[in-house]
Amino acid sequence: MVIKVFLASSSGSTAIKKKQQDVVGFLEALKIDYTQLDIASNEVNRQWMRENVPGEKKPTNGIPLPPQIFNEEMYCGDYDTFFNAKEDNAVYEFLGLTPPPESKRQVAEEEYQDEEDEVGDDKGEDNHLASEDEEELQKLEDEEEEQGSEEAED
The missing domain is CATH 1.10.287 (Helix Hairpins)
Known part of the structure; x- marks a missing residue:
């Protein structure tokens, strides 16, 4: 299983950059394998992300903002749901992963x-x-x- 984190490498938003760094930093701290997929420089990644975020999870304008997190093709959530899972010590469950035995x-x-x-x-x-x-x-x-x-x- 590959965790996919859709990011924007050239976002002008400081808030988006901080959220992206938070997700990536936390995954690295837990030593969770993931792949970063840039939606700013790759139209295929942008289209795939937009098409695969469930309708009820899209903002009112219909365009989901990064970071968006998937486990293969299974949608896990956006930054807010990731943050809530982190606060609840449920990141592995959020990502659809089994916690490692040493956790x-x-x-x-x-x-x-x-x-x-x-x-x-x-x-x-x-x-x-x-x-x-x-x-x-x-x-x-x-x-x-x-x-x-x-x-x-x-």
């Missing part, structure tokens, strides 16, 4: 599942462990978010 989120989810499998039928115990696990998962997600933000700034 904090993946490890926490696996540990949570292992503990749930080991717990007996005592419902009070289940609820107590679930809330502890949710707190631990939230801590790990917060740490991952902070680390991702720091890496993106570098």
Whole structure:
């Protein structure tokens, strides 16, 4: 699977440039393979992007602005949906990818599942462990978010 990021290499908009840099920097920080496709210098890329952004995701003028993100031909979203996924520590899900085994989120989810499998039928115990696990998962997600933000700034 190839993540495709449609960018405009010669955008006059500072906001668009910053959004493009944010997406690319975050993908690089997570070591996610991606391909940059320039819509400013390549008409085929521009047409493909415009035709493949779903109608309900297009702005009122009908012309989607970069960055637009795809997993092969599957539309993932624009900068705003990417940003929301990043804030929710759900970038892998947003991109349609499985988190790597070493990611904090993946490890926490696996540990949570292992503990749930080991717990007996005592419902009070289940609820107590679930809330502890949710707190631990939230801590790990917060740490991952902070680390991702720091890496993106570098």
